Amino acid sequence: MGEPMASATASIPARESCGLRLRYACAWLLFFLAYRLFGLRRGTIRQNLRRSFPDTSDAGRERIRNDFVTRQAEIMAEFDYARVMGAEKLRGRVQLLDPAGLRAAPVKLVLLGGHQCNFEWMLLRISLELGSGLIAIYKPMGNARVERYFLSIRSKFGARMLSSKAIRQEIGAIRDARALGLVADQVPRTSPERHWTTFLHQDTAFFKGPERMARLLRAPIVYVSMRRCGRGRYVIELEPLTAIGEKPAAGVPTERYARVLERDVDNVIEAEFDGLLQQTGARPGDLVLVVAAAPAVVAQALSNLRLEMGRRLGLLADNVFAFCWVTDFPLLEFSAEEARWTAVHHPFTAALDEDWPRLELSLLHISEPTRPY
Secondary structure (H helix, E strand, C coil), rough: CCCCCCCCCCCCCCCCCCCCCHHHHHHHHHHHHHHHHHCHHHHHHHHHHHHHHHCCCCCHHHHHHHEEEEEHHHEEEHHCCCCCCCCHHHHHEEEECCCCCCCHCCCCEEEEEECCCCHHHHHHHHHHHHHHEEEEEEHHHHHHHHHHHHHEEEECCCCCCEEHHHHHHHHHHHHHEEEEECCCCCCCCCCCCCEEEEEEEEEEECCCCCHHHHHHHHCCCEEEEEEEEEEECCEEEEECCCCCCCCCCHHHHHHHHHHHHHHHHHHHHHHHHHHHHHCCCCCCCCCCCCCCCCCHHHHHHHHHHHHHHHHHCCCCCCCCCCCCCCCCCEEEEEEECCCCEEEEECCCCCCCCHHHHHCHHHHHHHCCCCCCC
16 A cells, blocks of 8 residues: 655745745746736636636735736746755645544545645645655646656656546556545536536536546545645645545535635635735724725825824824925836826925936036035
């Protein structure tokens, strides 16, 4: 049956290596060009977010979209970094938890994950424990060279990669494996057997293949949950969907999978709000008001909000004047409407001392700059 899985106890590294930081920068640039400049899948992402989170504001969905693009860039960088990352460093970056004690169970396992967090590192981390005892099912890619690149990394720690088109021919090998791993949250466009349910407010079809494989292998189904606890740092937890020896009715395991997958998606959104509360130090009963826009718009909106709250709470006295001295006030700003630089406040705002030599005297039509003080 192979060696039992062991949970990782190594500490998570506090600093990223130079190679990973460089990959983050390159991946972010590529995704910026693809999503922001060329608009790759921009409409599809926004449509899916509107359907999945109908009660979320447009600004909230835009924040989720931006986070999604950023995380996709991080996953790309981290996946390529796996080419040079050793086993101990991976154990330190991805902690594996097994609260149900599945690592000691003398049975085969069907491991079921989702496309959440860094699912590529999820496979690598589990294959560290199972090695060649793990068979991972993958969907063939259209480009042979790209597929070889992905498979070379995914099989780095011994996992055997099996194409979804070759499952029938490899049933014998699957029966002999310690565990079978699948990521089954994709749309079964051609599969005749589907399980329909409501997922993120939408009618959604799920593959029934994992539960059929579990019945064939007489194995419990284990959900592999993954959460992000920092850039390049994750925690994996094994959660049983079916008990050892359980014989659930058809469709029950797939429905359980849909529910825990939806739960994890909701938890990610809640974690974002928890992070906001931690950053602001808000407590029960506090009001947190957020403005998301261009810096100039945010500054103006928050200024008006501050004044309005001051008036409503009686913090502003009409008969008191408190003078202040503003330093480093910006002289110019770029007007997108006029496509030129304009004065921010008025054209008589003084320049900084260090900027005076940069002024072109020919444009001022004076022989020497006269300081306005």
